[in-house]
Structures are given as C-alpha cells and as structure tokens.
Amino acid sequence: MNQLTFLGTGDAMGVPRVYCDCDVCTEARLMGENKRKRSSVLIDGGDGDGTSEQFMIDCGPDWRSQMEDQGLRMVHTLLITHAHFDHIGGLPEWADACRWLGVKGRLYAPREVIATIQGQFPWLGRHVDFLETDGGIELGGWKVHSWKVCHGHNGYSYAYRLDQGGYSWAYCSDAIDLKTSEKEPLHGLDMLVLGTSFVHELAEFSTRSVYDMREAQELLRELKLGHTYFTHMSHDVDVRQNYNLDQGITIALTGMKVPLGTLKLEMNA
Template sequence: MNQLTFLGTGDAMGVPRVYCSCAVCEEARQTGANRRLRSSVLVEGDHESFLIDCGPDWRQQMENMGMRHIDTILVTHAHFDHIAGLPEWTDACRWQGRRGRMYAPQEVIDVILRQFPWLPGHLDLLPADGGVRLAGWDIQGWRVNHGKNGYSYAYRMTKDGFTWAYCSDSIGLNEAEKQPLNGLDMLVLGTSFYHEEAEYSGRSVYDMLEAQELLAEIKPKRTLFTHMSHDVDVNRAYPLPEATTLARTGTKVSLAHRDS
C-alpha cells in the first residue's frame, strides 16, 4: 500500500502553545482537534516505510502509531523542529542493535553532525543530493527559500506514475524553486498562518493566501496544508481552492491514482 500518514502538522512551537490561552490553544487542550505535534509524515510502500523529519515529538508520534522502530528517516533541514528527535532515534537503534539510515543533502548532514557528533555510532548518514530510492519511491530533493530562516529542502517523489511533493518550510519561491512543483498529483505544503501580518522580511513560511497564489501557478491536482501555527483553526471553513484541505494528525492519504 502506498500511503501517507501525517504524524504531526504543527509549526516549530506546536499547538497548544504553553503560554497561550487563545481560542485555538484552548480548544486543543479541551477536545484536541487543533492539537498539533511538530510536522512529520510516514510514507509507506513496497513493504517498507520511512519518515520525513524527526522533530522533538518523534517519541510521542511513534507511540501514537504503535511503532517500535523505524529504519529510515529523510530530513528536510537541520532546524530544531525537524531534527531534535534524532538523539532519541539513535538511542532506540542502540538498544535494539539496529543501524538506522538517515538521508539528507550533504550540507544538512554537515550541520546535524556539528550538533550531534555521536550519531554515526548507530546511524548511517547518507547524502541524498543525487536522489534516492526509498520504499520504491524515486526521490529528488532541491533547495528552497525558507525566508529569514535560510533554506530548507523540498522533495519530489514518483512511483507507478504518481508524483507528489513535500515542501514543509518555504516562502517566496523563485521560478527555479517552483519548477519541480509542476505536474504534481499531490502537494503537501507548509502554511503557518491563514494571513500572517508580520513584516515579510522577518517571515519564513507561506501563509494560506500566498499559498493560493502559488497553487494557481503550479496547479497540483490535490493539496494538503501542514506546518500550521495556533492561528489556524481546523474547525473553521476557510475559503480555499478546490481539492485543498488542512491536514490533521492521523490523516491518511493514498499515494496512488484511484484506478490503480
């Protein structure tokens, strides 16, 4: 089964914010519809699976899925909310006597090793710059603008004629950065706010209004928004383009054409 599961759909701080009593954070505490762990997904296919990103909520996400081990993780960039779970994963590999495989572009690996130099004791850190094949998916990554936070990587994945992309942390993509997002059956895109009013020069992720302009250009057949802050209420009916939805924790999506 080729399937995508959202283990987390939150931005860097998650929801609820510990300091916040806004309506979304209070709803997250009471009923949980808006409770969001840091963004990560599980990709399944060919009797294998891999995660994209390994943030500080990795352990809870694994427990929520009833998973005791994951062999392979693909990393988008070396920010805390995307790599802080790597030491826990490494420790799990150590106790279970298994070597994990972490894939990322070499420049991302270099940054990770400066923060966690002991990881190679139990992980193979493998460059993904030339493309990789995981669980039957042919994966190509490319650098994307992450605004004031520098850069991230997005990944385009193809298998059995189905093509989708994961782009969790980006803003203001130029034409070269947009090009691999054309011709998609599905796009997973980070949108931290519906409309972010902060000064643009200090921002790092698309808001939903800007994302709609991007979607009008690249025309994916389906889009799911992730990496959402406490500005976003999943119970609210936002005016979004057709075939565009907000991902929730546990959302499962088929990664195949309906007739396949």
C-alpha cells in the same frame, strides 16, 4: 498500497503554544481538535513486494509520542528536510532506539544538512548511517529528488519530490517566496504537502519564513496540480473554521492517511 500518514501538522512551537491562552490553544488543551505536534509524515508501502520500505520525513521533538500515537515500535529510515530543531529534535531518541535494537538507522538528507546534524549531534554516527540525497536516491520504490527552497528569514530548507509508476508528489513543509527554479519540481504533481503557518500572516515580510494560506493558494493556482494538504500550521489556524479554500486543498489533521499512487486526482485548473 503506498500511503502517507500525517504524524504531526504543527509549526515549530506546536499547538497549544506553551505560553499562549488564545482560543485555538485553549481548544487544543481542552478538546484537542487543534492539538498539533511538530510536522512529520510516515510513508508506508505495506504491500510486501520488497519495494515498500517504511520511512518518515523529518524527526522533530515529538518523535517519541508520535511513534506511540501510531502504535509504531521502530522506523529504520528517515528523510530530513533541514536541520532546525522542530525537524530534527527527535534524532537523539531515534538513534538511542537504534542502539538498543542493535540496528544502524538510515538517515537520508542533503549533504549540507547532514554536516549540520553531525555538528549538532556528533555521537549519532555510532548508530546511524548518513546517506546523501543530492544526486537522487531510490527509497521504498520511489525515485526521490531533493532541492533547496527559500525559507525566508530562517534561511533555506529542502523539499522532496517522489516519483513512482507515473505518480508524483512532494513534501515542502518550510518554504516561502519560491523562485522560478525552486518551483520547477512542483509543476504537475498529483499531490503536494505544503507548509502554511498562518491563514494570513501580518508580520513584516522580511521576518517571515513559511507561506500563509493566502499566498499558498496563489502559488497553487500557478502550479496547477492535483491535491494539496496544508501542514506546519501554527495556532493561527483553527481546524473548526471554514476558510473557503480553493477546491483541491485540505487542511491536514493528525493521523490523516492519504493513498499514494492509487488515485489520479482531479486537476484544479
């Protein structure tokens, strides 16, 4: 059975934020329900049929401790959404692990993301094969499609849609203000992982880079899909609170596992 595991559900700073003593950051330090490492997920087939290649989406600076949290010794294949530090900061450690294990890691990303990564970490090519997703790829039995999405003040990110056996889901951690064409691959999904940094972000719109929960719910009402998990959450989100989110939305928690392709989830609409 394919499953997705949330390795981290935090925004660029993680929770607690290093400089912050707000209630959420304090709870994260003292108890830990709100402790959030930088966002990434693990996709695991595990059914031994040869189509179950394990891979991660994104490899932020918490990669090493996320591997330890899950009791994982190695993941050979990564999909990268964009070349921002909170999504690629773990690549040098991952490449070092490839080196010490004597394996060539496989890093899949859109062509322009690969170029930026190679500029930032020019030595990675010794231990990593860079593979472009632009024309579509097959990975772990999934047909994978990447496309560019608006990341507001931070430029552009990419989202991934994965299809297998009539089941489709997407990972879109860093997006805001999606245009009609950017929303197109999100229609009719069985499941979506969507970034929502704040519950209601008050900062001026031009300075923002990720949907808040209010805007995300408007988007989801339009898309009419199965189930949505919110990730990439800042210290504005307190997982102990009930935000009265629409039916079919779950705030993702670290370690949460979601079956992929086994359940046809109920439609929201």
